[in-house]
Each structure stands twice: as structure tokens, then as C-alpha cells.
Amino acid sequence: MEYQGVLRKMMTELGSPVQYYLQLENDFLNVNQLLNKTLDISFVKYECLNCHLDKPIFRQGFCKSCFFEIPQAADWIMRPELSTAHLGKEDRDLEYEKKAQLQPHIVYLANSSNVKVGVTRKSQIPTRWIDQGAHEAIEIVEVPNRYLAGITEIALKEYVSDKTNWRKMLTNDITDVDLLKEKEKLAVYIPEEAKPYYLENHSKETNIEFPVLQYPTKVKSLNLSKTPNFSGVLKGIKGQYVIFEDNTVFNIRSSEGYYIRLNLG
Structure with a gap:
């Protein structure tokens, strides 16, 4: 075929x-x-x-010219703390940016090669974790826009990695971690603006099995x-x-x- x-x-x-x-x-x-x-x-x-x-x-x-022109490849995609739609401020296309940025976002912990902090739209849970090869993950905060998720990630990555070692992930060189305990340790470092959105009662880990x-x-x-x-x-x-x-x-x-x-x- x-x-x-x-x-x-x-x-x-x-x-x-x-x-x-x-x-x-x-x-x-x-x-x-x-x-x-x-x-x-x-x-x-x-x-x-x-x-x-x-x-x-x-x-x-994307080709080089599209990458530097279209809103789907703007800097705030990879660096959510640069989001400005909540201020009504355009980067490349304000209408697109409002749709993408002004929706619920999750800051999470995922364990693929090591425990890492990350950001994704709520609608992308658990897809984002699967894409990263995480065998376990847990949500930390659910915020109403991408900017708040971004500044929370920036604050937390002072204490936990924001990178995945893809080679370790692929060779299955992994260690199970109590992500609830890790989440509770990090709670004190959440920025004041995001503290009201801490998911204190959301304590269930998601476990993922790969084929x-x-x-x-x-x-x-x-x-x-x-x-x-x-x-x-x-x-x-x-x-x-x-x-x-x-x-x-x-x-x-x-x-x-x-x-x-x-x-x-």
C-alpha cells in the first residue's frame, strides 16, 4: 500500500x-x-x-517568510509570557491573538524524562502531555488567559525544569515521581496574580501508556x-x-x- x-x-x-x-x-x-x-x-x-x-x-x-509574518508563529507561541491580547495590544493579528490567548490555559507538571513545568490551552489536555511523551502529569493552575500562564511558568521554572530530555524519554529512562507532592511544593512560588487560580482540590495524576x-x-x-x-x-x-x-x-x-x-x- x-x-x-x-x-x-x-x-x-x-x-x-x-x-x-x-x-x-x-x-x-x-x-x-x-x-x-x-x-x-x-x-x-x-x-x-x-x-x-x-x-x-x-x-x-512554515517557510521562512511565513514564519516571520503569520500570527500562528509569533514569539508568544513559544513564550506565553509575551502575550498581550489581554491588554488589547496587537502583535501580528489581534483578532487571532484574542481567540488564542483569551481562553483558559493550564500550567502543569509532566514527567517524561524528568519533571518539567509547561503551559497549554485547557482544550489541549491531555494532548499536550501525550505529545511530550509524558508518562504522568498533573495540573497546577487554570488561568483565564495565556499571559497569566506564561508568568506562572516563568516563576516556577526557577525551581523545576521547563525542558524534556528527548533521548531519555525515548529510551524510557524514566523514574516515577509523586507529582502531587511536587505540585504542593511549588504552590508557594506561584505569582500573586495567578494564586487565585491554583487547583488545590484537583489532585489526580494522569497516567499515560504508549504503544x-x-x-x-x-x-x-x-x-x-x-x-x-x-x-x-x-x-x-x-x-x-x-x-x-x-x-x-x-x-x-x-x-x-x-x-x-x-x-x-
């Missing part, structure tokens, strides 16, 4: 284990069903997720720009990575905007 289309991050559904789906040009694939099958991946061309032109992808699935038959022992990362053709037996899916029998891993999310041909052996 042959499929083709531009890569976008896999869609997910929380279950035991997580179910992964890949939307290509004319097909919707359940990636879990491809475990133990040989996948042949060929890079065909680039296709910017915004302008759809065959231009090299710069970041986040992995074999973890890599030493991670080798596949870059389609450097290796346009690859073949391997799929052994697992974790975060936004697919894991192959030969220890190769392929990050679907960081390859957004790559148009590929996929053959199943």
Missing part, C-alpha cells in the same frame, strides 16, 4: 495505550496498526503549512533533508516520535511541512 501527503503532527486519543492517527492526502491511518510492519519513507518535496509552496521549511512547518514494543538502546535521529529515503520496522510510538527496530527515531512534529511518500512492506 502506498500513501502520500504533507506531514502534520499525529493526532492522538488517550487510551491504554494511546492511539495515534496520521492524516495524509487522501488517507487517515491508525499508526498503532502499523507496529511490526516495514515502513518505507521517501521525501518528495516541501509544502509550507501556510502558503503551501515548495519552499524549505524554516520552523514549525511501544521495543525501546531504542541508543537513539539515532532520522532527518529527511539529509536522508530522503528510509526503510525500517516500526516498533513503537511515543510523544510525536515513531521508533524503528534499528534504533532510528523519526520526529513527525519537527518534520511538519515535509511532503512524503509512505509504502507499507
Whole structure:
């Protein structure tokens, strides 16, 4: 069977284990069903997720010109503390920014390779945790806008990491942590503006199981720009990575905007 289309991050559904789906040009694939099958991946061309032109992808699935122009790639995406829609102040497109920023956001703790603090829209729970390969996570505060989430994350990352070690996550070099205790320790460091939104009575950890038959022992990362053709037996899916029998891993999310041909052996 042959499929083709531009890569976008896999869609997910929380279950035991997580179910992964890949939307290509004319097909919707359940990636879990491809475990133990040989996948042949060929890079065909680039296709910017915004302008759809065959231009090299710069970041986040966008070509360089789109990345520096469209609101979907503005600095506040990666740095929520820079959000200004709550002040009525435009960055690139105030209407878009109001929709994205003026909605409930969650500051959370997630454990993938280590305990980290992060921010996401409430509507992205638990998707965000799955995308990060977290095997456990807990919510800390629920605030009404992205700015408050951003300043809370800034305050808390003085005491806990805001980064994931993706190699440790993929080799399953993990340690279970009592996230409720970690959350309670951090509560005193929440900024005054966000303290009223502390989720004191929300103490349940979410545990996540990933569909992995074999973890890599030493991670080798596949870059389609450097290796346009690859073949391997799929052994697992974790975060936004697919894991192959030969220890190769392929990050679907960081390859957004790559148009590929996929053959199943």
C-alpha cells in the first residue's frame, strides 16, 4: 500500500495505550496498526503549512517568510509570557491573538524524562502531555488567559525544569515521581496574580501508556533533508516520535511541512 501527503503532527486519543492517527492526502491511518510492519519513507518535496509552496521549511512547518509574518508563529507561541491580547495590544493579528490567548490555559507538571513545568490551552489536555511523551502529569493552575500562564511558568521554572530530555524519554529512562507532592511544593512560588487560580482540590495524576514494543538502546535521529529515503520496522510510538527496530527515531512534529511518500512492506 502506498500513501502520500504533507506531514502534520499525529493526532492522538488517550487510551491504554494511546492511539495515534496520521492524516495524509487522501488517507487517515491508525499508526498503532502499523507496529511490526516495514515502513518505507521517501521525501518528495516541501509544502509550507501556510502558503503551501515548495519552499524549505524554516520552523514549525512554515517557510521562512511565513514564519516571520503569520500570527500562528509569533514569539508568544513559544513564550506565553509575551502575550498581550489581554491588554488589547496587537502583535501580528489581534483578532487571532484574542481567540488564542483569551481562553483558559493550564500550567502543569509532566514527567517524561524528568519533571518539567509547561503551559497549554485547557482544550489541549491531555494532548499536550501525550505529545511530550509524558508518562504522568498533573495540573497546577487554570488561568483565564495565556499571559497569566506564561508568568506562572516563568516563576516556577526557577525551581523545576521547563525542558524534556528527548533521548531519555525515548529510551524510557524514566523514574516515577509523586507529582502531587511536587505540585504542593511549588504552590508557594506561584505569582500573586495567578494564586487565585491554583487547583488545590484537583489532585489526580494522569497516567499515560504508549504503544511501544521495543525501546531504542541508543537513539539515532532520522532527518529527511539529509536522508530522503528510509526503510525500517516500526516498533513503537511515543510523544510525536515513531521508533524503528534499528534504533532510528523519526520526529513527525519537527518534520511538519515535509511532503512524503509512505509504502507499507
